[in-house]
Amino acid sequence: MRKEDCFYVGTIVNKFSFKGELLVKLDTDEPELFLEMESVFIEIGKDLVPFFVERSQLHKSMLLRVKFEDIDDEPAADSMMKRELYLPLTALPALDGDKFYFHEIIGFTIIDENYGEVGTITGVNDTTSQALFEIDNNGDEVLIPINDEFINKVDRENKVIEVNTPDGLIDLYLS
Template sequence: MQKEDCFYLGKIVKKYSFKGEVLAKLDTDQPELYENLDAIFLELRNNLVPFFVENSQLHKSELLRIKFEDVDDEADADAIIKSGLYLPLATLPKLEGNKFYFHEVIGFTVTDKNFGDVGTVKAINDATAQSLFEIDRDGIEVLIPMNDEFILKVDRDSKTILVETPEGLIDLYLEE
């Protein structure tokens, strides 16, 4: 399995018990979706290695407590601490309407209701307090906050996102 065919689910942050159980911090708004996994890929030395899950359950709501097959003691658990967790993109639940996964909208065309064609989504910046669409407009970077009030429609068939941004926002990027 290649990394580009997968999505990042989270990271193993610490050991939980002397029987090899670990706690993973998940990068999701819905950790309960991942409570009963059969298998998961761990990133070990830049390779994705499949691990089978004996059992898993939510721990203090934001962490997932996982017992992997063949990880039976603290030494085994130590070997996988800080490993990234990945799942195949095909396992993501399909989102409807204006909800979307960040990777899904890369390459979509963004059109503003008042401004017109803005450009193409080249990346999502989620390192800021509010996630931003990074849009390429003929070599000029335009940033639009991913605010529910701004996003009017996500059309997967035509690969377009219709937004309505505050007046003047897009112009800020285009003025010389």
């Protein structure tokens, strides 16, 4: 499995018991979605290695307490610390309406209600407090906050996102 074909689930942050149980800090608003995982890919070196889940349960809101097959003691659990977990993109539930996953909108065209065609989404910057569309406008980068109030419509069929940004926002990047 290639990392490009997967999405990040979380990171192993601590041991829970001497029997190999681990705590995973999940990267989600809905941790209960990950309770039924049968297996997961764990990044070891540059490879994604499959591990089977014996059992899991939520632990203190955003932590998932997991027992993997073949991780049965503290030394084995120690070897898993700080490793990242991934699942295939096909495991994501389909979204409809104006909701979207960041990976699925790469290549979409942004059209602003007042400005017109802004450009093509090349990425999403989610390292800031406000996630941003990264848009290529003929070689110039335009950043638009991903904000429900700005998004009018997500047209998956035509790969277009229609927005209504505040006056002057796009011109900041293109003047």
